[in-house]
Amino acid sequence: MVDFVVTLLCWTYFIFGFLCVFSFFYVAAYLFSTDRERSFQYLNHLFYKGFLWLLRTLAPRHRWKLDPDIKNIHGSIVVCNHLSYLDPLIFISLLPCNKTIVKTKFFQAPVFGWLIKVSGYLPATTEGRYGKRMIEQIESMGDFLRNGGNLFIFPEGTRNPGGVVGDFHRGVFKIARMYRCPIQVLRLCNTDKLFTPGRFFFNTREHNCISLKILDRITPETDQNQPVSVSGLEKEVRRIFQSKGCDKSGIEL
Numbered sequence: 693m694v695d696f697v698v699t700l701l702c703w704t705y706f707i708f709g710f711l712c713v714f715s716f717f718y719v720a721a722y723l724f725s726t727d728r729e730r731s732f733q734y735l736n737h738l739f740y741k742g743f744l745w746l747l748r749t750l751a752p753r754h755r756w757k758l759d760p761d762i763k764n765i766h767g768s769i770v771v772c773n774h775l776s777y778l779d780p781l782i783f784i785s786l787l788p789c790n791k792t793i794v795k796t797k798f799f800q801a802p803v804f805g806w807l808i809k810v811s812g813y814l815p816a817t818t819e820g821r822y823g824k825r826m827i828e829q830i831e832s833m834g835d836f837l838r839n840g841g842n843l844f845i846f847p848e849g850t851r852n853p854g855g856v857v858g859d860f861h862r863g864v865f866k867i868a869r870m871y872r873c874p875i876q877v878l879r880l881c882n883t884d885k886l887f888t889p890g891r892f893f894f895n896t897r898e899h900n901c902i903s904l905k906i907l908d909r910i911t912p913e914t915d916q917n918q919p920v921s922v923s924g925l926e927k928e929v930r931r932i933f934q935s936k937g938c939d940k941s942g943i944e945l
Contacts, residue, residue, distance in 0.1 A: 741785040774846035776883040
């Protein structure tokens with residue numbers, strides 16, 4: 693019953709908080725802002741920050757340990773393991789100026805599809821009509837990163853509970869090499885204990901610790917100022933993930 697009530701309250705905020713409060717700010721930003729992308733990204737940040745605050749308040753058995761240095765990440769590609777649908781919401785709530793890759797089907801959704809398009813998020817495929825959007829976003833990514841924006845990506849491309857990191861999509865490493873921007877490697881633990889894949893209700897009754905920690909920072913250049921290969925970046929990120937994990941309590945091993 694508690695899980696049902698918490699889930700209902702959170703989704704009530706999600707729907708009516710957007711319709712009754714945030715929708716007016718989005719419309720105003722679309723009509724009057726000189727930089728719609730950045731304005732929408734900041735509104736997304738505030739909206740999901742409120743959503744996560746409500747969830748944390750209603751599910752106190754889940755403790756949260758978020759690395760305070762995450763707020764200082766700028767102009768980087770952020771890669772992280774992926775456990776739950778909560779994961780992208782956490783990153784949007786922590787990074788005011790951000791982009792990410794979104795499943796193509798969400799671009800077709802009413803209202804939400806419009807939001808992610810204006811926010812400058814990237815489609816997960818280059819096929820059909822989405823190819824032009826992906827190319828445009830990649831071409832403008834250099835300016836976005838140089839101006840302090842962050843591109844956060846789950847390189848596995850899908851949720852992979854259990855702590856074992858699966859195969860990587862290499863596009864993120866190609867972007868890092870193209871623009872020679874740093875890669876921040878983060879480890880997320882135990883969000884799947886709160887919002888388990890395949891389950892609609894939040895699991896509020898389990899004692900749990902959710903943690904998000906910066907593991908390492910990679911510069912995509914050698915000491916001779918030459919770009920590291922795409923495969924080299926991929927291998928280094930995998931090495932970092934494999935060398936630093938966390939236990940069930942969310943504590944880094």
